Amino acid sequence: MHKPLVSIVMPCRNEEKFLPVCLDSIQRQTLRNWELIIVNDHSHDQSAKILENFLKIEKRGRVLHNPGNGLVSALNLGINHSQSEMIARMDADDIMEPQRLEMQVEHLQKNTYIELVSCQSQHFPKPIQKQRKGYQVYVDWTNQILTPEDHCINRFVDCPLAHSSVIFRKSLIQKFGGYQDGEFPEDFELWLRWMSHGIKMEKLPHTLLKWRDHPERTSRTDSRYQPVRFNEIKAKYVKLWIEKEAHLNKRKIVCWGAGKIARKLSKLLIKNEIRISAFIDLDPKKIGRSNTEIPILSIDQLPPPDKCFVFILVGSRGAREQIFSYLSDKGFMAGKDFMPLS
Known part of the structure; x- marks a missing residue:
């Protein structure tokens, strides 16, 4: 069996409503040489049954069961079991556009100085409530942050990347550590930590991810994603950045x-x-x-x-x-x- 070119790591917890369309979008990828590692994080809905049926027809996927609890342990488990040197993040409620993997993997292959590549995202469904309109403003901002210089300068404003839009080299985990658990947004902390080591990140000027917003999404229900948590972790890394800037x-x-x-x-x-x-x-x-x-x-x-x-x-x-x-x-x-x- 050939080694996959990219490993898709996707935690899943009670996503029966959105999981089928997400899996379908992965199967529609123009790049075919991938593996999908789904980490079932103690789902108690029909997610496990949906995944069981999916694996009957899709041999490139496998399901792991999180012995811990929560997103961070699920992510680290999936990465530890990955076979590829490239890790693509995906969330079970989002949708990949067909060329996402192909375009992002190709970009990393051609630009060896880039360690993480993202893409622009589409916030959906169309926002109605004021809170969700505010999220649209945030997504519009992230879509303007494209070059490594953009990410470097704007890293402390807010998290500049949609988590499920990134593909990164697994060697980053080995060099600088993986996801950490704590009272902070795990992705923002990881990007700040990696950028503190000079890692270059880039975003393709193409909308390759549909980023679903709904009331039950983790970023709306978990206290680790409150604004004060973002500010606390950014203050920590601002201090570290100042110490390094002679x-x-x-x-x-x-x-x-x-x-x-x-x-x-x-x-x-x-x-x-x-x-x-x-x-x-x-x-x-x-x-x-x-x-x-x-x-x-x-x-x-x-x-x-x-x-x-x-x-x-x-x-x-x-x-x-x-x-x-x-x-x-x-x-x-x-x-x-x-x-x-x-």
């Missing part, structure tokens, strides 16, 4: 934004022993005051780029782009002199 040793840290969201994030930065020298804000009512005893300055008081590094804590729609433009006009360079955190 050019920041003699520059003051300035945070742009003194609003409610910015204050919450800045408290986490301070908790991680990041020394903030000043805040920048446009609101004249805030200028001249202090935030946790740190002065709030106007944009006219912003030091030059050789004297400070700016973290952008403003994430409202359109504001981040305006701040990027302003700082660039003042001679600041993204990634070198400023980075967005929100």
